[in-house]
Amino acid sequence: MPDAIHWLALRRRLACLLLAALGAGGTWLHADESVLPIFDAHLHYTGIDAAALSPIEIIGILDRNGVTRAVVSGLPNRAVERLHAAAPARIIPFLNVYRGPDPKVNWMHDAELPARVRDMLDAGGLYRGIGELHIFAKDAESAVLMALADLAAERGLLLQVHGDVEVIDALFARQPGLTVLWAHLGTKPHPDALAPALAQHPNLYVDTSVRDGRFVDARGRLKPLWRDFFIAHADRVLVGVDTYWTKRWQGFDAVAAEIRAWLAQLPPEVAEQLASGNANRLFGDAEPADRAHGLGWLPSS
Numbered sequence: 001m002p003d004a005i006h007w008l009a010l011r012r013r014l015a016c017l018l019l020a021a022l023g024a025g026g027t028w029l030h031a032d033e034s035v036l037p038i039f040d041a042h043l044h045y046t047g048i049d050a051a052a053l054s055p056i057e058i059i060g061i062l063d064r065n066g067v068t069r070a071v072v073s074g075l076p077n078r079a080v081e082r083l084h085a086a087a088p089a090r091i092i093p094f095l096n097v098y099r100g101p102d103p104k105v106n107w108m109h110d111a112e113l114p115a116r117v118r119d120m121l122d123a124g125g126l127y128r129g130i131g132e133l134h135i136f137a138k139d140a141e142s143a144v145l146m147a148l149a150d151l152a153a154e155r156g157l158l159l160q161v162h163g164d165v166e167v168i169d170a171l172f173a174r175q176p177g178l179t180v181l182w183a184h185l186g187t188k189p190h191p192d193a194l195a196p197a198l199a200q201h202p203n204l205y206v207d208t209s210v211r212d213g214r215f216v217d218a219r220g221r222l223k224p225l226w227r228d229f230f231i232a233h234a235d236r237v238l239v240g241v242d243t244y245w246t247k248r249w250q251g252f253d254a255v256a257a258e259i260r261a262w263l264a265q266l267p268p269e270v271a272e273q274l275a276s277g278n279a280n281r282l283f284g285d286a287e288p289a290d291r292a293h294g295l296g297w298l299p300s301s
């Protein structure tokens, strides 16, 4: 058999074996169907990440950790768009509005930012939200932030906010219909601070990223205080790894295992809501036909 034909036959055979291993429906890619699917509400994929890890490698990381969908933002937005193109049903892109030096602390003083964001949103319909926005109490009334709140409300986009409760209050005072993802359980990540904010703002959701260590004791047991909080707010909490630098992507498995360890100590229906149910409700379930898009890298059979 000539080499080319032999190679084609081998590719076909490999593809068929892979598809068989994935199950007849070609559905989700994680090996063990009994693993609780995770919708990660807080990931970043930047140009620096992209230089180390291709979209296919990122999808491989998500696959082996049972992460079926994820909210992803990053600088430049092009990196996120490339990742989204590789798995459109799995990647929920959020628009990064940062640019210039020290954007995390300066963006809210850039009067031209809202017009620029409007243009970026007009240019492409991919984005489901804006963020992550770092902003604290002293800037809670920022005109730039309020303009983003208006833009998000007008276009049905979510805002992902890393900041103080004063910022959350200001956003909902401006746009009560807005939906806000409050990153890392806010800046006072304690049930006593979170419960009143969640009670006051029905469209506020919190993500647990980077806070996993505080939910458990030295032996890894879920603390009763947090268990009670998660059960009482089971419809408002989302999990996330937060890949804030490339090493976090490279250590993704360990963080995902940490999240799964505390989720497993909750009643199953509560764990399911935190792991993916709430995020799926917020973003809408993926179309089954679209899910197979993650298989685009496979050789055709």
Ligand SMILES: [Zn+2]
Pocket (backbone or CB within 6 Å): 042, 044, 132, 183, 242, 244
């Ligand atoms: Zn982040």
